[in-house]
Amino acid sequence: MSRPTVNDIAREAGVSLATVDRVLNARPGVRGKTITAVNEAIARLGYVRDMAAANLARSRRYPMAVFLPDGGGQFVQTVADALDEAAQQAAATRTEMSLIRYPAGDTHHLAALLAGVDPEAVAGVALMAPETPVLRDAVRALRARAVPVVALASDLPNAGCDHFIGIDSRAAGRTAGVLMGRFLGARPQRVAVLAETMLLRDAIERRRGFDEVLQADFPLVEVLPTLETHGATEALRRGLAEILTGTDLGGIYLLGSGHRALTAALEGMGLLGRVVVIGHELTKASRAALESGHIHAVIAQNPGHLARSTLRVLRAKADRQPIDEGQEQLRIDIVIRENLPA
Amino acid sequence: MSRPTVNDIAREAGVSLATVDRVLNARPGVRGKTITAVNEAIARLGYVRDMAAANLARSRRYPMAVFLPDGGGQFVQTVADALDEAAQQAAATRTEMSLIRYPAGDTHHLAALLAGVDPEAVAGVALMAPETPVLRDAVRALRARAVPVVALASDLPNAGCDHFIGIDSRAAGRTAGVLMGRFLGARPQRVAVLAETMLLRDAIERRRGFDEVLQADFPLVEVLPTLETHGATEALRRGLAEILTGTDLGGIYLLGSGHRALTAALEGMGLLGRVVVIGHELTKASRAALESGHIHAVIAQNPGHLARSTLRVLRAKADRQPIDEGQEQLRIDIVIRENLPA
DNA sequence: TTGTAGGCGTTATCAG
DNA sequence: CTGATAACGCCTACAA
Numbered sequence: 001m002s003r004p005t006v007n008d009i010a011r012e013a014g015v016s017l018a019t020v021d022r023v024l025n026a027r028p029g030v031r032g033k034t035i036t037a038v039n040e041a042i043a044r045l046g047y048v049r050d051m052a053a054a055n056l057a058r059s060r061r062y063p064m065a066v067f068l069p070d071g072g073g074q075f076v077q078t079v080a081d082a083l084d085e086a087a088q089q090a091a092a093t094r095t096e097m098s099l100i101r102y103p104a105g106d107t108h109h110l111a112a113l114l115a116g117v118d119p120e121a122v123a124g125v126a127l128m129a130p131e132t133p134v135l136r137d138a139v140r141a142l143r144a145r146a147v148p149v150v151a152l153a154s155d156l157p158n159a160g161c162d163h164f165i166g167i168d169s170r171a172a173g174r175t176a177g178v179l180m181g182r183f184l185g186a187r188p189q190r191v192a193v194l195a196e197t198m199l200l201r202d203a204i205e206r207r208r209g210f211d212e213v214l215q216a217d218f219p220l221v222e223v224l225p226t227l228e229t230h231g232a233t234e235a236l237r238r239g240l241a242e243i244l245t246g247t248d249l250g251g252i253y254l255l256g257s258g259h260r261a262l263t264a265a266l267e268g269m270g271l272l273g274r275v276v277v278i279g280h281e282l283t284k285a286s287r288a289a290l291e292s293g294h295i296h297a298v299i300a301q302n303p304g305h306l307a308r309s310t311l312r313v314l315r316a317k318a319d320r321q322p323i324d325e326g327q328e329q330l331r332i333d334i335v336i337r338e339n340l341p342a
Numbered sequence: 343m344s345r346p347t348v349n350d351i352a353r354e355a356g357v358s359l360a361t362v363d364r365v366l367n368a369r370p371g372v373r374g375k376t377i378t379a380v381n382e383a384i385a386r387l388g389y390v391r392d393m394a395a396a397n398l399a400r401s402r403r404y405p406m407a408v409f410l411p412d413g414g415g416q417f418v419q420t421v422a423d424a425l426d427e428a429a430q431q432a433a434a435t436r437t438e439m440s441l442i443r444y445p446a447g448d449t450h451h452l453a454a455l456l457a458g459v460d461p462e463a464v465a466g467v468a469l470m471a472p473e474t475p476v477l478r479d480a481v482r483a484l485r486a487r488a489v490p491v492v493a494l495a496s497d498l499p500n501a502g503c504d505h506f507i508g509i510d511s512r513a514a515g516r517t518a519g520v521l522m523g524r525f526l527g528a529r530p531q532r533v534a535v536l537a538e539t540m541l542l543r544d545a546i547e548r549r550r551g552f553d554e555v556l557q558a559d560f561p562l563v564e565v566l567p568t569l570e571t572h573g574a575t576e577a578l579r580r581g582l583a584e585i586l587t588g589t590d591l592g593g594i595y596l597l598g599s600g601h602r603a604l605t606a607a608l609e610g611m612g613l614l615g616r617v618v619v620i621g622h623e624l625t626k627a628s629r630a631a632l633e634s635g636h637i638h639a640v641i642a643q644n645p646g647h648l649a650r651s652t653l654r655v656l657r658a659k660a661d662r663q664p665i666d667e668g669q670e671q672l673r674i675d676i677v678i679r680e681n682l683p684a
Numbered sequence: 685t686t687g688t689a690g691g692c693g694t695t696a697t698c699a700g
Numbered sequence: 701c702t703g704a705t706a707a708c709g710c711c712t713a714c715a716a
Contacts, residue, residue, distance in 0.1 A: 006695095055394065
């Protein structure tokens with residue numbers, strides 16, 4: 001006994017295939033009484049629509065556009081790679097993807113790109129970007145043209161996106177905080193916080209979570225003000241040196257990217273492996289640093305999961321289908337040397 | 343311009359649909375020359391097969407059988423729930439699942455069940471079980487009858503399964519070891535190890551990984567012999583009390599299930615929250631213990647991922663299709679209070 | 685060894 | 701408003 005099909009419900013309801021289809025897709029031109037009859041037949045037979053067959057018949061394609069910042073460190077590249085791989089797999093379900101890089105930080109440029117998106121040619125849009133008023137409006141406009149939009153890695157809470165794919169930055173910061181506190185032990189210690197920039201909401205939220213936890217649960221730990229390096233290795237080195245003149249350092253919290261620069265700086269100062277270092281995101285650099293013991297933990301989100309989730313969610317939104325919350329929920333990964341993925 | 347279809351390559355290669363299909367599915371009865379011609383056309387046009395359409399045409403169903411132990415603690419139940427949910431989702435790809443519980447530990451019973459599996463009626467088998475000779479043979483026999491078999495959570499390395507879905511227990515133990523070492527700090531400390539039973543290979547491997555790390559990297563920590571409780575709360579309490587008469591305890595490593603019993607015992611002794619407790623698997627009990635601060639970390643594998651992976655891999659094996667290693671690789675999750683999933 | 689025709693479950697285009 | 705009928709991309713008898 002296999003699953004009932006449209007034919008079965010057509011027979012059961014005493015109507016034709018076409019009518020069943022109209023009811024199924026909520027298309028106009030059917031009497032209310034007929035609709036009821038069909039729906040009853042559907043319920044009676046426990047019919048569930050075969051989406052594979054439906055999509056085949058529609059011969060619909062799902063061209064998705066993903067916008068990623070141009071520079072943005074290794075994490076962005078990791079995500080880009082994961083997206084490419086996910087796209088290959090998703091081709092099996094007619095989901096295509098084009099990756100568009102925009103000048104990092106130039107949200108006007110990105111907004112212009114979004115304004116140029118043709119709803120006929122694009123079934124969904126994903127973007128990783130900081131939240132600015134222009135961008136917020138651009139997203140709104142896009143959604144007004146019935147294009148689903150999801151935010152990637154960095155949330156755009158006020159832009160009214162259809163979905164956010166990523167982890168809660170504040171919780172990620174809290175997680176980093178607990179690990180830092182526990183790894184340091186119960187002695188009075190100082191912790192430096194480094195960031196390339198504090199412009200992104202992610203960094204701010206992480207720092208907030210980090211501080212919350214240390215203040216509440218590890219009162220012996222003093223967290224220093226954030227040192228913004230703006231990607232300059234020299235600034236990092238100078239800043240660290242300055243901090244070190246005053247005090248002994250117990251740990252370093254790396255808010256964003258820059259694992260490589262930090263390792264280099266620490267090495268120059270003979271501090272490699274002598275302070276607890278906790279960072280974010282698993283990249284080639286942070287992975288190497290974990291393996292060699294220069295970094296002790298990394299708070300991460302799985303890029304493969306992020307990428308697959310992006311495409312799946314966009315696809316579901318394009319079909320106005322519900323999404324499986326459980327499957328799309330990204331975990332806050334704690335990565336140490338011992339549980340590094342192969 | 344949409345994707346090329348079998349029609350396109352048939353035309354391009356100057357053969358018929360059926361021949362293309364034969365080549366595509368590596369069926370016999372085609373001249374070598376024709377095969378080459380078709381393959382060339384495929385390459386030239388960049389054809390990728392539409393699996394959805396293929397499966398529709400086959401109208402093939404994939405009835406999978408999953409065997410889980412009967413008791414086995416909350417983790418097994420969590421997996422069972424996850425499987426049920428995954429099965430609902432997988433119904434979209436004609437994958438059905440029946441969950442069969444067998445008397446925990448009775449591998450003869452399980453082997454008999456496996457012997458009764460009809461290759462016509464079952465497209466794949468997954469099982470969570472300890473490795474015993476009878477079972478090993480039963481799995482071999484099943485595979486000999488062309489039924490794909492995957493091991494769930496607990497590996498059966500010598501049974502020749504098609505795949506293992508789960509995490510490396512030794513690495514999981516190492517991860518627990520590092521966390522224990524770091525959480526304890528740099529003072530001499532003693533750690534008790536509790537297990538319901540050491541019969542399962544998982545527990546043994548975890549303990550091995552745990553010991554390795556502590557011996558190598560945390561020489562100040564002394565790990566006591568494993569205390570087997572056999573699920574008896576009283577045994578646990580007595581054993582703990584005995585350990586405590588001799589020494590102060592810095593930490594407890596819970597090798598298997600029994601979070602609830604442990605919490606109760608610790609409470610009775612006024613030790614709740616005063617020793618570092620690290621366990622395995624995220625269940626209702628361990629989750630509650632994390633939230634209340636009675637357990638400090640749990641090494642886990644995502645049951646949702648485990649379940650979806652199981653069905654996906656079985657499906658792929660049934661179709662003799664390659665699997666996406668990256669997607670099927672389960673992560674060793676480190677769960678603390680701050681990164682508990684919602 | 686190869687080709688033809690029909691079908692899988694759904695949608696879409698016509699007439700009625 | 702409703703109903704035949706032909707797609708969609710692929711597989712599979714059966715025929716040649």
